[in-house]
Amino acid sequence: MRLTWRRAQRYWQVYLFLLLPILYLILFCYWPMTGLQIAFKKFSLADGIWGSPFVGLRQFDRFFRSYEFSRVLKNTLVISGYGILASFPIPIVFALMLNSIRQGKFSKCVQTITYIPHFISTVVLVGMILQIFNSRVGLYGVIYNAVTGSIPSDLLANPSAFPHLYVLSGIWQNFGWDSIIYIAALTGISQELHEAAELDGASRFKRLLHIDLPGILPTITIMLILNTGRIMSVGFEKVYLMQNNLNLSASEVISTYVYKIGMGVGSAVPDYSYSTAIGLFNSVINLILICTVNAISRKLSETSLW
Helix, strand or coil, rough: CHHHHHECCCCCEEHHHHHHHHHHHHHHHHHHHHHHHHEECCCCCHHHHCCCCCCHHHHHHHHHCCCCHHHHHHHHHHHHHHHHHCCCCCCCCHHHHHHCCCCEEEEEEEHHHHHHHHCHHHHHHHHHHHHCCCCCCCCHHHHHHHHHCCCCCHHCCHHHHHHHHHHHHHHHHHHHHHHHHHHHHHHCCCCCHHHHHHHHHCCHHHHHHHHHHCCCCCHHHHHHHHHHHHCCCCCCHHHHHHHHCCCHHCCHHHHHHHEEEEEEEECCCCHHHHHHHHHHHHHHHHHHHHHHHHHHHHHCCCCCCC
């Protein structure tokens, strides 16, 4: 303790700089957690957070008994699980392929082209999806009409097509950006291993399998743990913007449902306690998942977040 105090006195400028992020965390991350108590209360604006009557787990029981529970939970798991299965391997494969290219200028050009979609805003991306897949004037509709001579079905109104449109557009937008961390991990692999393998007659593909892939395996494990911890947190903005009354059976997820309940969309009065309870349930499930996957990873591969 004495050593820490002496160090703080000696480097007080550094500790002063630390004060700002600490205050930010307290004010905007930890203090708002006190509002979670309304998940266990029947909140009213007149009584406030502290004065509202305590109802225990009634809000959670209400959600579990709701006819929306199974639908929003299923949609969240389907879209998120599909997204992880389809999108997680692609940045890894892309990084391995890009690392194998010997021409530096071509590699940089490909990297730049694949990074650009990441910087497209969600609103613009959804606007592009709506324009391209419009069944009458969009690229999809024009090509289909030119080939078959008929107007295609509306994919944007088809519930079964929603997960594919959501996930595949997300892959196109983010796979280049997501590959950065794997490319960085690949640069840390010693070139002496590749030189030794070349002398032993190993092909480029064998070096990729036995040197590059094992070299980035710890990074892959960490990223998989983080992605699993977000499996219940499907992005709100993109889903909400792609929703319509016809595809709602497949597009209503927990995040959009919480927003509609909390803002009173479709009802006369917002229900803050109910929406907070649903959000808390979502966060607890994410916490359990990330802890479980982290424990399994630590036991099997000795690579974990903590």
